[in-house]
Amino acid sequence: MSFSLYIAKRYLRSKSTNNAINFITYIAITGIILGAASLFIVLSGFAGLKDFTLQFSSVVDPDLKAETATGKSFILTDDEINKLDALDDIAYYSKIIEERVIITLDDKNALVTIKGVDEHFQKVVNIDSVIDHGSWLDQKSNEIVVGWGIANSLSIGILDFSKAINVYVPKPGKGQITSAKNAFNAAKAVNVGVFFINESLNDLYTFAPIDMVTTLLNYKPNQISSIEFKLKDGIVETEARAKIQAILGNKVIIKNRAQLNDALYKMLNTENLVVYLIFTLVLIIAFFNIIGSLIMMMLDKKSSLSTLFNIGATVQDIRKIFFFQGSLMSIIGGVIGLGVALIVTMLQKTFSLVMITPSLAYPVNIKVENFFIVFFTISVLGIIASKIASVRITKSLVQNY
Numbered sequence: 001m002s003f004s005l006y007i008a009k010r011y012l013r014s015k016s017t018n019n020a021i022n023f024i025t026y027i028a029i030t031g032i033i034l035g036a037a038s039l040f041i042v043l044s045g046f047a048g049l050k051d052f053t054l055q056f057s058s059v060v061d062p063d064l065k066a067e068t069a070t071g072k073s074f075i076l077t078d079d080e081i082n083k084l085d086a087l088d089d090i091a092y093y094s095k096i097i098e099e100r101v102i103i104t105l106d107d108k109n110a111l112v113t114i115k116g117v118d119e120h121f122q123k124v125v126n127i128d129s130v131i132d133h134g135s136w137l138d139q140k141s142n143e144i145v146v147g148w149g150i151a152n153s154l155s156i157g158i159l160d161f162s163k164a165i166n167v168y169v170p171k172p173g174k175g176q177i178t179s180a181k182n183a184f185n186a187a188k189a190v191n192v193g194v195f196f197i198n199e200s201l202n203d204l205y206t207f208a209p210i211d212m213v214t215t216l217l218n219y220k221p222n223q224i225s226s227i228e229f230k231l232k233d234g235i236v237e238t239e240a241r242a243k244i245q246a247i248l249g250n251k252v253i254i255k256n257r258a259q260l261n262d263a264l265y266k267m268l269n270t271e272n273l274v275v276y277l278i279f280t281l282v283l284i285i286a287f288f289n290i291i292g293s294l295i296m297m298m299l300d301k302k303s304s305l306s307t308l309f310n311i312g313a314t315v316q317d318i319r320k321i322f323f324f325q326g327s328l329m330s331i332i333g334g335v336i337g338l339g340v341a342l343i344v345t346m347l348q349k350t351f352s353l354v355m356i357t358p359s360l361a362y363p364v365n366i367k368v369e370n371f372f373i374v375f376f377t378i379s380v381l382g383i384i385a386s387k388i389a390s391v392r393i394t395k396s397l398v399q400n401y
Contacts, residue, residue, distance in 0.1 A: 095222070
């Protein structure tokens with residue numbers, strides 16, 4: 001153990017004869033403990049909110065999705081189907097057709113995205129878990145499943161055969177429109193279920209059998225908008241992605257779950273970064289107490305420092321004493337703060353101390369990386385504060401006592 005570190009530990013354990021200095025030191029350490037605890041609790045809270053938010057959007061997101069690179073659709077050939085069927089990495093895949101359509105009921109209408117899905121869609125994503133009322137559609141029918149927002153705005157019931165639901169999509173082509181009949185393809189449908197995911201998806205999507213949507217859009221057989229994949233357990237995503245890309249070629253762009261929700265991920269990550277920076281600023285202010293405490297202690301121990309200097313300690317050695325002391329105060333305070341934060345977050349997870357609604361506890365998620373982020377932040381700020389304070393030691397200070 002070095003001489004400077006040994007003296008720093010002695011100074012850290014011993015009390016000053018000046019009660020004001022002891023009080024300032026206690027305030028400084030308390031500020032570090034509370035700052036570290038607050039930062040970790042906030043990061044855990046945001047991690048919980050992120051997981052809570054993404055679980056609603058990702059419930060209908062596949063592991064991988066191959067979207068058309070150009071235009072609205074592409075042709076999936078029989079050879080490509082055979083190769084996808086033979087690919088061991090894929091558990092299931094579902095062919096998808098998506099298009100903007102108009103749904104009308106009585107005198108109400110809404111512009112929605114119809115999503116034509118095949119019989120494997122229920123195996124690719126856990127769609128059954130979000131069916132709030134009714135049931136899932138039958139492929140050999142004109143049944144649809146609408147979002148809660150669409151059902152509410154159009155007053156759509158379940159299995160209401162007395163009111164016809166009409167689905168309209170503009171016909172492709174050029175030239176002047178002479179009548180509404182010639183301008184739109186139309187299909188009648190029956191709603192059999194209502195799903196609830198989140199507000200944006202509830203107001204946007206309507207699910208339908210893929211054959212119904214193929215007929216509505218005048219698509220050719222195997223003309224689709226995308227393919228959604230569920231991978232087998234233990235499969236490396238990047239490897240599966242490369243194999244699928246090799247089969248389908250450049251006509252598709254393959255995205256994973258994070259890329260399908262890139263805007264949401266960016267928003268949540270940005271919010272997390274902003275909160276981290278705000279609390280780091282609070283910690284920086286708290287570390288001014290460390291600087292003040294160290295400077296006060298230097299002045300209080302001038303006689304001791306002069307003695308150390310006279311027996312051979314250099315100015316650099318004496319500076320290291322207070323550098324080590326400030327660093328130890330920061331690290332010890334940070335560790336204690338992390339311990340307090342861990343207890344608080346565990347209590348929240350176990351006993352739901354803070355509630356968002358009467359039935360929903362504020363979500364928290366304890367992540368190992370957050371421990372390292374907080375400890376690294378505290379350590380760096382402590383080292384900087386200790387360095388700023390320790391350079392106040394000069395030869396004249398320890399020599400002219």
